Amino acid sequence: MKHKNGEIWEFENVNSTTGGVEDAHSDGGVILGLDGGTTSTICICMRVLPLSSSSNLPDPLPILARAVAGCSNHNSVGEAAARDTLEQVMAETLVKAGAKRSAVRAVCLGVSGVNHPTDQERVLNWLSAARKIVSKNIFWHQQLLNSCNNSLRDIFPSHVKLYVHNDAVAALASGTYGKLHGCVLIAGTGCIAYGFTEDGQEARAAGAGPVLGDWGSGYGISAQALTAVIRANDGRGPQTMLTNSILQSLGLSSPDELIGWTYADPSWARIAALVPLVVSCAEAGDQIANRILDEAVQELALDVKAVVKRLGLSGPDGNGSFPVVMVGGVLEANKKWDIGKEVTTCIQKTYPKASPIRPKVEPAVGAALLAWNSLMKETSKLS
Amino acid sequence: MKHKNGEIWEFENVNSTTGGVEDAHSDGGVILGLDGGTTSTICICMRVLPLSSSSNLPDPLPILARAVAGCSNHNSVGEAAARDTLEQVMAETLVKAGAKRSAVRAVCLGVSGVNHPTDQERVLNWLSAARKIVSKNIFWHQQLLNSCNNSLRDIFPSHVKLYVHNDAVAALASGTYGKLHGCVLIAGTGCIAYGFTEDGQEARAAGAGPVLGDWGSGYGISAQALTAVIRANDGRGPQTMLTNSILQSLGLSSPDELIGWTYADPSWARIAALVPLVVSCAEAGDQIANRILDEAVQELALDVKAVVKRLGLSGPDGNGSFPVVMVGGVLEANKKWDIGKEVTTCIQKTYPKASPIRPKVEPAVGAALLAWNSLMKETSKLS
Numbered sequence: 075m076k077h078k079n080g081e082i083w084e085f086e087n088v089n090s091t092t093g094g095v096e097d098a099h100s101d102g103g104v105i106l107g108l109d110g111g112t113t114s115t116i117c118i119c120m121r122v123l124p125l126s127s128s129s130n131l132p133d134p135l136p137i138l139a140r141a142v143a144g145c146s147n148h149n150s151v152g153e154a155a156a157r158d159t160l161e162q163v164m165a166e167t168l169v170k171a172g173a174k175r176s177a178v179r180a181v182c183l184g185v186s187g188v189n190h191p192t193d194q195e196r197v198l199n200w201l202s203a204a205r206k207i208v209s210k211n212i213f214w215h216q217q218l219l220n221s222c223n224n225s226l227r228d229i230f231p232s233h234v235k236l237y238v239h240n241d242a243v244a245a246l247a248s249g250t251y252g253k254l255h256g257c258v259l260i261a262g263t264g265c266i267a268y269g270f271t272e273d274g275q276e277a278r279a280a281g282a283g284p285v286l287g288d289w290g291s292g293y294g295i296s297a298q299a300l301t302a303v304i305r306a307n308d309g310r311g312p313q314t315m316l317t318n319s320i321l322q323s324l325g326l327s328s329p330d331e332l333i334g335w336t337y338a339d340p341s342w343a344r345i346a347a348l349v350p351l352v353v354s355c356a357e358a359g360d361q362i363a364n365r366i367l368d369e370a371v372q373e374l375a376l377d378v379k380a381v382v383k384r385l386g387l388s389g390p391d392g393n394g395s396f397p398v399v400m401v402g403g404v405l406e407a408n409k410k411w412d413i414g415k416e417v418t419t420c421i422q423k424t425y426p427k428a429s430p431i432r433p434k435v436e437p438a439v440g441a442a443l444l445a446w447n448s449l450m451k452e453t454s455k456l457s
Numbered sequence: 458m459k460h461k462n463g464e465i466w467e468f469e470n471v472n473s474t475t476g477g478v479e480d481a482h483s484d485g486g487v488i489l490g491l492d493g494g495t496t497s498t499i500c501i502c503m504r505v506l507p508l509s510s511s512s513n514l515p516d517p518l519p520i521l522a523r524a525v526a527g528c529s530n531h532n533s534v535g536e537a538a539a540r541d542t543l544e545q546v547m548a549e550t551l552v553k554a555g556a557k558r559s560a561v562r563a564v565c566l567g568v569s570g571v572n573h574p575t576d577q578e579r580v581l582n583w584l585s586a587a588r589k590i591v592s593k594n595i596f597w598h599q600q601l602l603n604s605c606n607n608s609l610r611d612i613f614p615s616h617v618k619l620y621v622h623n624d625a626v627a628a629l630a631s632g633t634y635g636k637l638h639g640c641v642l643i644a645g646t647g648c649i650a651y652g653f654t655e656d657g658q659e660a661r662a663a664g665a666g667p668v669l670g671d672w673g674s675g676y677g678i679s680a681q682a683l684t685a686v687i688r689a690n691d692g693r694g695p696q697t698m699l700t701n702s703i704l705q706s707l708g709l710s711s712p713d714e715l716i717g718w719t720y721a722d723p724s725w726a727r728i729a730a731l732v733p734l735v736v737s738c739a740e741a742g743d744q745i746a747n748r749i750l751d752e753a754v755q756e757l758a759l760d761v762k763a764v765v766k767r768l769g770l771s772g773p774d775g776n777g778s779f780p781v782v783m784v785g786g787v788l789e790a791n792k793k794w795d796i797g798k799e800v801t802t803c804i805q806k807t808y809p810k811a812s813p814i815r816p817k818v819e820p821a822v823g824a825a826l827l828a829w830n831s832l833m834k835e836t837s838k839l840s
Contacts, residue, residue, distance in 0.1 A: 279691035282716050284668075285728070287684030301670030308662035309763040333665050340723070345668070380692040 082165045086174045103179040104138065104171060105449075106164055107442025109244050110146035110156075110185040112263070113343060116438040117141050117163040119171040122179050123446055125453065131251055135439065139170035147186045148196075161229065180235035182445035184244025184437055194238040235452070237445055241437060242268035242278070248440025249399030249431040252447035256397035256429075257381050259374060259417065261404035263346040265291035267377035269385050279380040280373075284342065290373035292346030292404050298366045299352045300336060300345070303329050306362075314362035315355045323351055349404060356411045364411075370404075371413060375420035378428075388425045395427040407432065465548045469557045486562040487521065487554060488832075489547055490825025492627050493529035493539075493568040495646075496726065499821040500524050500546040502554040505562050506829055508836065514634055518822065522553035530569045531579075544612065563618035565828035567627025567820055577621040618835070620828055624820060625651035625661070631823025632782030632814040635830035639780035639812075640764050642757060642800065644787035646729040648674035650760035652768050662763040663756075667725065673756035675729030675787050681749045682735045683719060683728070686712050689745075697745035698738045706734055732787060739794045753787075754796060758803035761811075771808045778810040790815065 102122040109116045121136035143163035148156040160183065168174065185197055230236070246258035246268060257269035265288050266281030284293045303320055305311030307329035317329060324335055336345070355363035378398060382388055387396040398421060405414035418430040433440070485505040492499045504519035526546035531539040543566065551557065568580055613619070629641035629651060640652035648671050649664030667676045686703055688694030690712035700712060707718055719728070738746035761781060765771055770779040781804060788797035801813040816823070 279693055282684075282687045283720060285680050285683065285719050286687045286716060287680075297668050297670075300668065301665075304665045304669045308760075309767050310662055310759050333669065336668050337666060376693050377691075384692050 082161055083175070085165070085169050103177045104168075104173050105179055105442045105445045106167060106181045107244070107438045107440065107445060108146075108160065108163070108181070108183045108185070109241055109436065109438040109441060110160065110183060111241055112145055112147045112150055112186055115143045115146040115159050115163050116436065117143070117167040118436075118438045118442055119167045119173060120439070120442040120446070122449070125450060131443075135435065135443075137439065138173070139167050140438070141166040141170060153196075164229075175230055175234075178230055178234050180237070180445040180449050181230065182237040182239070182244070182441040182448075184239050184241040184247075184441045184444075186241045188238060188240045197238045198236070235445065235449060237441075237448060239441070239444070240268060240278075242266050242281070243270075244437040244441040244444065245401040245433075246270065246399050246440070247444040247447075248401070248433040248435050248437045250397055252440070252443030252445075254444070254447075256399060257378050257385075257387060258399040258401060259378050259405065260401045261290055261292065261374055261413075262402035263292050263343045264288055265294070265374060265377065265402070265404070267374075267381045269381040269387060271385050271387065275385055277381045277384045280377040290370045290377065290404075292349045292402075293342045294373070295352055295366060295370050295404065296345045296348035298369070299348060299355075299363065300332055302362045302366065303332060312362060315358060315360040316352065316363055319351045319355050320348060323348070350409075353409050353411050353413075357409065367411060367413060367416075371416040371420055374404075374413075374417045378417070378421050379424055382421075382425055382428070388427065392425070393427055395429055396425075397431050398428050399431045399433060401433060401437065405432075465544060466558070468548070468552050486560045487551075487556050488562055488825045488828045489550060489564045490627070490821045490823065490828060491529075491543065491546070491564070491566045491568070492624055492819065492821040492824060493543065493566060494624055495528055495530045495533055495569055498526045498529040498542050498546050499819065500526075500550040501819075501821045501825055502550045502556060503822070503825040503829070505832070508833060514826075518818065518826075520822065521556070522550050523821070524549040524553060536579075547612075558613055558617075561613055561617050563620070563828040563832050564613065565620040565622070565627070565824040565831075567622050567624040567824045567827075569624045571621060571623045580621045581619070618828065618832060620824075620831060622824070622827070623651065623661075625649050625664070626653075627820040627824035627827065628784040628816075629653065629782050629823070630827040630830075631784070631816040631818050631820045633780055635823070635826030635828075637827070637830075639782060640761050640768075640770060641782040641784060642761050642788065643784045644673055644675065644757055644796075645785035646675050646726045647671055648677070648757060648760065648785070648787070650757075650764045652764040652770060654768050654770065658768055660764045660767045663760040673753045673760065673787075675732045675785075676725045677756070678735055678749060678753050678787065679728045679731035681752070682731060682738075682746065683715060685745045685749065686715060695745060698741060698743040699735065699746055702734045702738050703731060706731070729786075733792075736792050736794050736796075740792065750794060750796060750799075754799040754803055757787075757796075757800045761800070761804050762807055765804075765808055765811070771810065775808070776810055778812055779808075780814050781811050782814045782816060784816060784820065788815075 105120050105122055107118050107120065118137055119139045121138055123132065141163050143159045145151050146156045146159045183197060188194055188197060242258055242260055245260050246254065246256065249258065250256060254270040255272045257267055259267050264281065264283065267279045270276050280288050282288055284297065288294055299316050299320065302311060302314050303317045306313050306317055326332060326335060352363050352366055356367050388394045400414045407414055421428045488503050488505055490501050490503065501520055502522045504521055506515065524546050526542045528534050529539045529542045566580060571577055571580060625641055625643055628643055629639065632641065633639060637653040638655045640650055642650050647664065647666065650662045653659050663671050665671055667674065667680065671677055682699050682703065685694060685697050686700045689696050689700060709715060709718060735746050735749060739750050771777045783797050788800065790797055804811045
């Protein structure tokens with residue numbers, strides 16, 4: 075669903091008869107959770123949970139709507155496009171939920187590339203240009219003029235709470251149901267470990283991209299597999315089942331053609347998509363494929379252990395319990411050769427009380443729960 | 458020196474009084490040798506040596522002129538630009554030598570990316586569009602119409618011998634003075650090993666770029682160094698002198714900033730330029746830098762050994778002598794930590810009679826010597 079900029083919020087001027095959430099004051103309102111990555115941006119709209127839910131969340135969660143848009147990583151698409159994507163996907167989600175902005179209590183954005191407070195400021199600023207865009211909309215114009223200078227205020231009224239985090243934080247919250255404690259390991263096309271202590275200290279490891287040694291990532295695993303094929307062909311390494319498997323999958327007739335294939339398109343995701351072939355070859359007993367996966371496991375476990383050590387997550391005696399949330403295609407438990415399980419085993423050799431969690435909800439829901447958790451804290455401070 | 462296309466060869470219509478090589482028949486003529494790489498294209502013009510020189514080449518070689526142009530790798534700049542670059546640099550070299558095309562006896566192009574006979578054909582075809590360009594030049598028009606269909610014929614008269622090779626072959630010839638025998642190892646930004654037997658068999662190893670495991674390349678060495686800095690910062694690896702050395706050199710204040718620096722510009726050469734810092738740290742005793750260089754040495758030696766093994770260059774008893782030509786910035790002997798010397802030592806552990814050569818002339822001269830050598834062979838067959 076693609077909007078012309080000036081028309082993004084026009085739906086709010088049309089009287090709805092769908093029985094959606096019209097007004098924050100009438101029924102507790104809604105929360106928007108966003109997971110903005112390099113491949114896509116997901117936004118969910120969740121009804122605000124009652125205060126009594128904090129120890130016992132409802133199952134299923136009251137998700138009203140979900141929308142998907144393209145990339146919102148400004149490093150990939152530029153700030154203007156990233157900003158437009160965020161605004162459009164939020165509007166689309168509210169349309170689907172039958173809700174207006176006046177029903178929104180809080181927005182939590184988990185956006186890739188947010189590492190410092192200055193990055194958070196930048197994301198808030200992305201939406202400042204939206205002021206000019208939405209000011210065409212008469213309905214919001216007066217509220218905009220009355221709002222404070224904070225640029226996300228250009229879209230949402232001043233009582234709406236705004237939270238901006240790294241997308242890894244949203245992924246952590248998807249496993250801890252909104253609590254910022256423990257370590258998340260994300261391994262998809264890229265990989266990163268990100269941790270929080272209960273008193274708000276944070277640390278990360280990896281997440282530096284393939285040139286800078288993210289060898290446990292999907293890209294890293296696949297690049298090692300392609301390298302093994304080239305080395306076998308050159309006579310620099312042992313023969314491997316990866317050769318036939320990869321060539322057949324890509325429709326190539328010789329390993330020489332892999333060079334052209336590799337550099338024809340710089341997309342990391344295209345390379346990373348070969349991971350299932352590596353897993354299949356490893357399951358079929360190929361030693362090279364097994365070694366590649368073993369090394370990836372060591373790397374991914376090391377990412378987590380570095381974060382745990384720096385934050386002291388295992389407590390003063392080193393034997394405390396903490397959650398390790400495992401997210402991303404590389405860690406999914408859909409194969410006999412279970413990379414996620416092996417990573418857990420490896421982490422537990424050093425930290426026996428590390429408690430692995432494979433989240434049942436997606437990171438966008440984690441972002442919404444994070445916003446709800448923060449809202450509750452602020453409410454309980456006030457009362 | 459930049460020509461407008463239609464004017465490239467106009468200098469040939471102007472009477473020269475500089476005493477250059479006017480005519481191939483009057484004094485043996487000239488040879489053009491080209492080294493066409495990703496960074497630059499070098500062309501040299503050499504006077505044809507007398508037949509008697511084959512066992513004892515004159516020192517210095519009779520180089521009449523040298524010209525440098527930009528990239529002629531069609532993968533980087535496209536075919537039209539690559540073709541224009543080659544034509545212009547040849548014309549410029551002839552202008553400097555005071556020679557016309559009628560003096561040219563042979564042209565040898567060593568061009569990166571030429572791996573198969575089809576690639577050689579393609580390079581010849583690059584110059585076919587030049588027919589339309591040079592046909593504006595009345596002087597050559599009739600000869601062009603009379604010439605055969607071969608497209609390099611559009612520039613040079615039909616008696617001119619044309620040779621097209623991979624640029625690694627020109628580099629080999631720069632060490633063997635035009636003889637195609639032995640193995641060349643090139644390690645600059647990238648790396649490749651390329652070998653020939655005396656009866657014309659050839660083989661290569663590596664040269665597949667950084668994604669596909671050219672870990673001994675300048676890019677590979679530098680990427681490992683950057684990775685070591687990131688790992689130390691994350692707590693995933695030991696501290697290293699590389700951190701201060703690289704950050705200071707790049708004007709950055711923290712390892713986190715390396716991520717932005719690395720991905721701000723995809724040029725491999727920019728990363729590879731850090732190699733001297735790695736060498737300096739290794740010389741100062743840094744263990745991480747030493748390990749990175751040790752591993753690069755093993756990789757580069759393996760590239761050569763794979764080619765030697767496949768071609769049987771060491772003879773049936775494995776103990777025969779063969780040249781190993783070492784080319785490129787990574788292998789230059791300008792440091793205490795001499796990567797080239799260590800690679801040689803490593804190769805000689807397997808092949809004691811491998812005979813290392815550090816060429817005294819550049820690959821473009823190697824290309825010219827290759828053309829001269831081939832000319833001599835054809836002449837001696839005829840007589």
